[in-house]
Every structure is written in structure tokens, then in C-alpha cells.
Amino acid sequence: MRLMVSGGGTGGHIYPALALIERLKQLDPTTEVLYVGTHRGLENKIVPAANISFKTIRIQGFKRSLSLDNFKTIYLFLKSVHDAKKMVRDFKPDVVLGTGGYVSGAVLYAAARLHVPTVIHEQNSVVGVTNKFLSRFVNEIAISFEAARDQFPIDKVTMTGNPRAQQVASTVSDFSWNELGLDEQKPTMLIFGGSQGAPKINASVVAAIPEFNKRDYQIVFATGQKRFEQVNQQLQQVAVEKNIVIRPYISNMPEMLPKVAVIVGRAGATSIAEITALGIPSILIPSPYVTANHQVKNAQALVDQQAAEMITEDQLNGKSLVAAADTLMQNEKLRTKMASAAKQMGMVDSADRLIELLKKAQEDNL
Template sequence: MRVILSGGGTGGHIYPAISIANKIKEKHPNAEILFIGTEKGMESDIVPKAGYSIKFVTVSYLKRKISLHNIKSAGMLFKGILEARKIIKDFRPDIVIGTGGFVCGPVVYMASKLGIKTIIHEQNVFPGLTNRILDKYVDKIALSFREAEKYFKSKNKLVVTGNPIRGEFFNVTEEEAKKKYGIKSNLPNVLVVGGSGGALKINNAVVEMLKLYKPKNFNVILVTGKRLYKNTIENINKEDLANNHEILPYINDMPYALKACDLIVCSAGAITIAEVTAVGKSAILIPKAHTAENHQEYNANAMGSKGAAVVIREDELSGEVLNRQIEKILNNKDTLKSMEAASRKEGITDAADRIYKEIESLLKNINH
């Protein structure tokens, strides 16, 4: 089996592609896999570290308004299509899989024009521009959220697979997680994390909450993000932290952290939501404003409407609001259990297998 995967720009597009590649390798150890991305995107660093080869094409994002940037981007897009065509013809893949981001546009488009089987995977409720354009060209569209169905025209191509995440999230018990973190207290644990890069407004709200309310009936673990750690730690006194609160720049073992905690306060990126629901935890979702087409708010509202999360908009966020919502959830065991049950119901633990099944289905008539 020969496979090209393309997706990039941010981790939200890259990590699902790597999870899909890992599943293909698990099923077909001799499979030949090639990633296509851009040199400036995070994929240029992440993909080689994951053990996969990557080639680069020229592409740039498009702005919503007519501009000189868009004229240049159109020229780069044409160049990217020609570069993608050469890579695809040289590699001769059986299938091409796109996981979003502008780079997968020319790659998946050219593959479809060359008669190669194609799948795109959409991580968010509100699809990205690239995937909406590719709708009519691809053979199959894999969705993380059922709510995304209404934004695609080719209804017969849609399948809900979920968002593939690392296998470690399914292999850790709560007891193991609490032991790893040295948690002996019977107090509820609240994990606060603003995505891989952190979230300044979430960090500031937690600091304000710790200063004003000095909560003693729950433990707080705040993961600031590396670039925001120094600023956050300088804004708080040791006495405000007390013994039951901790501020960290980064967590390498997120599966353990999520399992060890009772409530997750986080942004509403697709991977974060997939991880939280995979372990069946209740959440307070704070969608980051000014993301592409406000996609995080769509994700958060989908979870909120099903009772799996409480949603707080960034412009409504404060230490007082956060403290009130945390206490409201933790002080009512029925509410907490209901949210956890709703979260588990939304969690799709076999997303990579579901996507692989679609790959197999498309390739069933091809001799490998």
C-alpha cells in the first residue's frame, strides 16, 4: 500500500494525519507513506520526528477580501498544484488523504484529477475553507462531529469517524494517573489547559481566581503553555497558590493529567475535545476568539448543547465567572456525573480504525 497524507499549518491538522499513518502502519507494516506539507508549517518539524518522510510544496493562505496577498497566493497555488502533481506522479500512491490546512488543497485536488482515490478528514464542526472547496472532488469525507454534515454538499460521501488521537488515552486508569501525579487528597482536581500554545485570557482568569477566592475545596493544575509561563508565574504570589494549586509550563503526559482530574477547563480545539471526551471528563470550554472562522465556538457549542460541557466566551471570562462555574459543577455530584456521561457518549475511541475502514473500502478493488 502506498499512501500520501497532506495536512498542516497547525497541530490540529497534523496530529490526526500522523494517527492515521500510524494505524495504516499497524495494519500494513510494509506500507509506504509520504507526507506533503510546507516548509514553514509545523509539519516540517513534527512529521520527521514521528518517523515519516515529508516533501514540500509552495502554498499560502487566502484572505477573505481581494488583496495583493491573494494575487500572490493564487500564483503560489498554481505553482503548488504543479509541484503536487510531480510528487504524486513520482510516488504513485494508491490513495491520498487530506487532513485540512491550505497545503492539502492542491495535493488532494491534483490526486482526484489524476484518478487517485481521495479522502479528507475534517476535525471541526465548521469545516475549513480548503475542505469545503474539496467537497466535490474527493471520494469520501470523514467528519469528527455529526454537526458538520450540514456544511457539506456531497451528503453521500459523508461518514462520522471522530478525531483520531493517541492510543495512550485509552490505556491509562484513573488510579494509575493519580498515583503518577502523587494525588492523595480527596478534593476534586481541576485541570486548566489552553491548548499547546497556552491561552493568555484563560491563564489570567485562573490567576485572578486564585488571588481573589483562594479556593480550598478543589485543587487547580494550571498548564500555561511554555511561552506564557514566565508572565503567569510573575503575576501570582506563593501564598495565593497554597499547597493545593500548581502552575506548570507544559505537560508531556496529557493522558495521565486528564485521567487524574475531575473537571477540565480548556479551549475548544478539536483535538482537545476529542481527548476530553475519549476519557469521559466534564469540561468548561472557553473557545478562543479570532480563530479561523471562529471554529472553536462551533465546537464548544456542539458540546454544550449535549450537556457535556459548560461554555464561557472569552469576552465573558473572569476569575469570578470561572470560580462560580467550577463550584457550581463540583458542588453538585449529579451535575458532574451527568456531564461525564454526556462526554463519554460523545467520545469516539476508535476514530483511527473507522478512518482505516474507509480507506480499505475505497481500495478494495485495487491490487497491492
């Protein structure tokens, strides 16, 4: 298969695409892939590092307020569609996949105009602007949450789940808590606010540490690389006991996750895919700084199935964090019940399902 992929801006659009590409190459080593992104997005670093052919086009998003900049956006979109058409003609893909972000809008629209089979993948429960626009032109639409189904033309929609889930579920790990100086036999909670860290989460953990010091369970707290020194300064006058490990970033997250008793973190699409694939009880703290508040809706999908607890950021502080942590970490039966509920929501064959949808789009176009 010759596959063109486009998606960028955030890791939530990029990592599902990389997981799909990895699985596709496992199934068919002759697969050829071209990834189209922007020079400013995270994909500019992440995709080439994965040894995937990468090209860029220039594009930007619309301002939500009246702005002369939007005229430039229109110009760039039209130019990017022209550039994308040339890439499609040169690469001659069998099918083109879009995973979100402004760049995928131009690439998928260009491919559709050239009558090349097209598929979009929506990771969140609330449909993004780009995928909503593209839904009128593409052949197939893959979703990760049932809540997204009625936001698209119903006859095009297939539930596939998020390819990241299959990638994480298939990871073989021999990780031990001993590597961090912790007790292998004690339940361990991971607190992680994203690669850059989340200020409110970090502040709440700092406030909670005097109480966490007294607990029999263990905590691994990833502050985010940018905020590690700030957290250390805040903790200069606070004792941190041996049951707590603080790191700027977890580089081996896929290997660590299967050992985690409870995870505390954001409710982005990639995180949800990992949590449900592995069946990890979670305390979700949705980011309030995302479009259409979609992380709250992502989290609510798990809460409704009794697979997670949720603390909204306006309710988050040291006291509420300790209370939620104690509820789960001191009740093994509840953790087991939540883990089962989370795993039932996970779609561990999600990459395979999306690959089948790509093949369907290709075959229907023959």
C-alpha cells in the first residue's frame, strides 16, 4: 500500500498516525508512506525521527475573531491545496489518511478533489473543525468515541478506536519499580500532566505531598520538563519521603504504564486510548484550555462507565487530590472494578480496524 498521511499541531494528531504506520509496516513491510505536515508543528521533529518520509506545506488556522489575518489564512489554504495536489500527483497514494490539524484539511481536500480515496480519523468525543469540514468530501470516517458519531454524516462513520491503544497494548515490558528506588510490591500512582507539565496539577501535588508522605502507597510525579526546577524550588522547605519519586519526564512511559495502579492526568485522546487499552483506573483532570471543552467530554465517557474519576480543574487542589487518590489507592477491590470497566472500553485492535477501513476506501474506489 502507498499511504499518504497528514495530521499535525499536537501529539494527539501525530501519535495515532505513527502507531497506524508502525502496524501497517508490520503487516506489509513493502508499505510506502509519505507524511505531510507543517514546518512549525510538532510533526516536524517527531515524524522524521521515526524514519518516515516527511514533507511540509505552509498553512495556518482561522482566528476566531474578525481579523485581517484571516485573509492570509484563506490565501495560504488555497496555496496549500495547490501544493498538496502536486504532492498527491507525485506520490500517487492508494489512499490518504487525515488525523486532524489544519494541515490535514488542505491535504485531504486536495486528494478528494483528485478522486483519491480519503479517510479521516477523529480521536476525540467532540469533532474538530478540520474534520467537520472534511467530512463532506472524504470517503470514510473513523471515530474513537461513540459520542462523535452523530456529528458526522452517519453513512460514512465506522468505530475503530485509536491506533495508539493497539501500540501500547502490544508493548512488552520488564519494567520494575525498583529502577526508581520504589517497592515492587506496593501499589503505585503515576501523576503526569503532559510533557510540558500542567501548572495547576503541579501546584496541587506540591500542596498534597505532606499528606502523601504519610501514605503506604507510592507516587511517581512527572512535573514536565519546563517546570521541574520550579517544583523543586517550591519543595525546598517540604520533606519528600521515600514513597514519592519526582522526575521531569517519563521517557519509558509505555513500559511503565502496565505497572501503574492508578494514573492521574489529563483527558486527551491519546491518554484515554492508553488508559482503556491497558485497563488502568484513573483520576482525570481535563484541561480547560482546549477547543469545545472536549477533554471534559472525553473524561465523562469513562466516568459514565465507572472506569474513572474526574476532578475539574476549578475543583482541583491538594485536598481534593489526596481524597481522590486515597479512595482508589486504599481500595484494591474498587481499583479492580474500575480497571475491568476501563478495559472493556478499550479497543486493542484499533490499528487493525483502521487499516481495514483504509483498504475498504481503496477498494470502493476501484
